[in-house]
Amino acid sequence: MIIGQGICGTFLSYYLEKEGKSLLVIDDNNSNSSSKIAAGIINPVTGRRLVTVWMADDVLPFAWNAYNEIGQELGITAISQKNIIDFFPNPFMRENFLQKIETGDKYVHAYPEQNHFNHLFNYEFGCGEIRPVYTAHLETLLPGWRKHLNQTNVLIEKIFELEKLEVDKDKIHYKGITANKIIFCDGTGSFENPFFKPLPFAPNKGEALLVEIPDLPAHHIYKKSMLLTPLEGKEANIFWMGASYIWDFDNAAPTPAFRESTEQMLQQWLKIPYKIIEHRSGLRPATLERRPFVGLHPMHESIGILNGMGTKGCSLAPFFARQLVDHLVYGMPIARDADIARFKKILAKDSPTNDH
Ligand SMILES: Cc1cc2nc3c(=O)[nH]c(=O)nc-3n(C[C@H](O)[C@H](O)[C@H](O)COP(=O)(O)OP(=O)(O)OC[C@H]3O[C@@H](n4cnc5c(N)ncnc54)[C@H](O)[C@@H]3O)c2cc1C
Numbered sequence: 001m002i003i004g005q006g007i008c009g010t011f012l013s014y015y016l017e018k019e020g021k022s023l024l025v026i027d028d029n030n031s032n033s034s035s036k037i038a039a040g041i042i043n044p045v046t047g048r049r050l051v052t053v054w055m056a057d058d059v060l061p062f063a064w065n066a067y068n069e070i071g072q073e074l075g076i077t078a079i080s081q082k083n084i085i086d087f088f089p090n091p092f093m094r095e096n097f098l099q100k101i102e103t104g105d106k107y108v109h110a111y112p113e114q115n116h117f118n119h120l121f122n123y124e125f126g127c128g129e130i131r132p133v134y135t136a137h138l139e140t141l142l143p144g145w146r147k148h149l150n151q152t153n154v155l156i157e158k159i160f161e162l163e164k165l166e167v168d169k170d171k172i173h174y175k176g177i178t179a180n181k182i183i184f185c186d187g188t189g190s191f192e193n194p195f196f197k198p199l200p201f202a203p204n205k206g207e208a209l210l211v212e213i214p215d216l217p218a219h220h221i222y223k224k225s226m227l228l229t230p231l232e233g234k235e236a237n238i239f240w241m242g243a244s245y246i247w248d249f250d251n252a253a254p255t256p257a258f259r260e261s262t263e264q265m266l267q268q269w270l271k272i273p274y275k276i277i278e279h280r281s282g283l284r285p286a287t288l289e290r291r292p293f294v295g296l297h298p299m300h301e302s303i304g305i306l307n308g309m310g311t312k313g314c315s316l317a318p319f320f321a322r323q324l325v326d327h328l329v330y331g332m333p334i335a336r337d338a339d340i341a342r343f344k345k346i347l348a349k350d351s352p353t354n355d356h
Contacts, residue, residue: 001023001024001025001026001172001174001177001179001181001182001183002016002023002024002025002026002182002183002185003025003026003027003160003182003183003184003185003186003189004025004026004027004033004184004185004186004187004189005025005027005142005145005146005149005155005185006033006034006035006036006142006185006187006313007035007038007136007138007141007142007309007313007314007317008185008187008306008307008309008313008317008320008321009025009027009185009186009306010035010070010141010142010145010317011066011070011317011318011321011322012183012185012306012321012324012325013025013145013149013154014070014145014321015321015322015325016325016328017152019325019329021329023154024154024155024156024177024179025149025154025155025156026155026156026158026160027146027155027156027157028157028158028159028160029146029157032252032280032281032282033187033188033282034187034188034206034282034283034284034285034313035138035142035187035313036138036142036282037206037208037280037281037282038138038313038314039135039208039227039229039231039240039242039243040135040136040137040138040139040229040314041133041134041135041136041221041227041229041314042060042063042064042079042133042134042135042136042314042315043084043130043133043315044056044060044107044130044132044133045105045107045108045130048093048096049096049100050096050097050100050105050107050108050130052105052107053312053315054290054291054312054337055316055319055335056107058319059315059316059319060132060134060315062318062319062322063079063134063136063314063315063318063319064079064081064134066318066319066322067079067134067136067141067318070141070145071137071141074141074144074145074148075144076137076140076141076144077137077140077232078136078137078140078141078144079134079135079136079137080134080135080137080232081132081133081134082133082134082135082218082219082220082221082229082230083129083130083131083132083133083220083221084129084130084131084133084220084221084222084223084227085111085117085127085128085129085220085221085222085223086127086128086129086130086223086224087117087121087123087125087126087127087222087223087224087269088123088125088126088127088128088224089125089224089225090125091125093125094125094126097128098128101128107130107131107132108128108129108130109128109129109130109131110128110129111127111128111129114126114127117222119271119272120215120216120270120271120272121222121224121269121270121271122268122269122270122271123224123269130223133221135221135229135230135232136314137231137232138314139231139232140232160174160186162193162194165182167300167302167303168302169301169302170301170302171302172302172303179302180302181296181302181303181304181328182302182303182304183303183304183305183306183324184196184303184304184305184306184307185305185306185307186307187283187285187307188203188283188285190285190293190305190307191203191285194351194352195297195300195303195347195351195352196293196297196305196307196347197350198343198346198347198349198350198351199287199293199305199308199340199343199346199347200287200288200289200343201285201286201287201288201308202247202286202287202288203283203284203285203286204245204246204247204283204284204286204310204311205244205245205246205247205249205252205281205282205283205284206242206243206244206245206246206281206282206283206284206311207242207243207244207254207255207258207259207262207279207280207281208240208241208242208243208279208280208281209240209241209242209259209262209263209276209278209279209280210231210238210239210240210241210276210277210278210279210280211228211238211239211240211241211266211274211275211276211277212237212238212239212274212275212276212277213228213237213239213270213272213273213274214237214273215272215273216228216230216237216239216270216272216274218230218236218237218239224265224269225265226241226242226243226262226265227240227241227242227243228240228241229241238277241262241266242262242280244258245311252281252282252283253281254279254280254281255281258279258281259276259279263276284309284310284311284313285307285308285309285310285313286308286310286311287308287310290310291308291337291338292306292307292308292309292310292316292320292338293305293306293307293308293338293340293343294306294307294308294320294323294324294334294335294338294339294340295324295327295334295338295339295340295341296327296328296340297340297347297351298340298341298344298347298348299347299348299351300351304324304328305340306320306321306324320334320335320338323335323338
C-alpha cells in the first residue's frame, strides 16, 4: 500500500509494478502538493557558487533514463533536456561563473553568442550556460501515471485516514485491506505521522507564477536570479517563474509580496509581452540535513517511507524509489546518507508501539 502519488509515489509504484508486485495507491489528489507546483528542473549545480549537487553523476543519468522509460510506456514526453541560459544579475555573479568555467567544471560552460538573446531579454552582464539540465514534465507524467493506475484498478482517490491503520509485526490492515507493507510517500503529510514525526523534517515554502509568453522560444530554461522554465503539453507557451525558498512562514498560501517582486523582475528582464495567469504556492518536504528519508521503520518492518526530497524531488525520487524497491524485493542496501536507519535511536524512542 502506497500513500501518495506525487513524484515519489509515482516512481515507487512504477518500479513495484515492474517487479510484478501487487499494489494499491491511495492519493487524495491535492492540487497544492509539492509535485503539482514544481517546475521539474533537474539541475546539476546549485547556489551562487555553482556547487555540483549531491550524487549528481549517479542521479542525473538515472533520472534521464527513468523518465524516458516511463514516458515511453505511457506514450508521453516525460522529460526534456532544457539547458539553463544563466544571465548574470551582477558583475560578482559573472566573475563566479567565469571562475567555475576555468576549473574545467563539466556542467558550467561559456555561451559564445553573447548577443543571441538581445531581442528577448535585458541583460547587461552577459550570460553563460549550465548543461545538461533537464525538466521533468510532471504536468504530463503525474496525470498520465494516475490514468494508468486507474485503468489497472489500483488507485483509491481518497484521503488516507491514519487513525484507521492497524499495524502487525509483518502486515498492516486498513479498512478491510491487508498488505505486507505500507510505504508513506505523502510529502508534507508525514510531518504529522506519529511513526515518522521524530524525523528532522524542515518544511520549506515555495511560490511560483505561471506566465504566458507567446514569443519566447521553449528551448531553454532562462535564469536571472529566478528561473523561467517552459512547461509541456497543453501548457505550451506557458512558463513557470520561480521560486522562493522560505524557512520561516505562517502558512502555505500565496503572498502578494512574492507576486509583486516577481512581476517587477519580469518587467525589468523581459522585452516581449507576457501575461501572468496563475500564482502557485506550497510546502517542500525538506529535511534539516538536506538528505532524503528512505527505508523501513526500524521498529515496524511493515511501515516504510520515501520522502524528504526537499528542493530536488524530480532528480532524487526515481533513483531512491528504485533503491527502495531493490531493498524490499532483493534485500539490497539503501545509500547510508538516505536510509532512515540513521535515525534508529530517535525513531525507536518516540514511535508508537504495534497495535497487535
Ligand atoms: C515552488 C516549488 C518549486 C519546486 N521546484 C522543483 C524543481 O524544479 N525541481 C525539483 O526537483 N523539485 C522541485 N520542488 C520540490 C519537489 O516539488 C518535491 O521535492 C517533490 O515534489 C516531493 O514529492 P513527493 O512525492 O515526496 O511529495 P508530494 O508531491 O507532496 O506528494 C504527496 C502526495 O501525497 C498525497 N497525500 C498526502 N497526504 C495524503 C493523505 N492523507 N491521503 C491521501 N493522499 C495524501 C498528496 O495529495 C500528494 O499527491 C519544488 C517545490 C516547490 C514548492
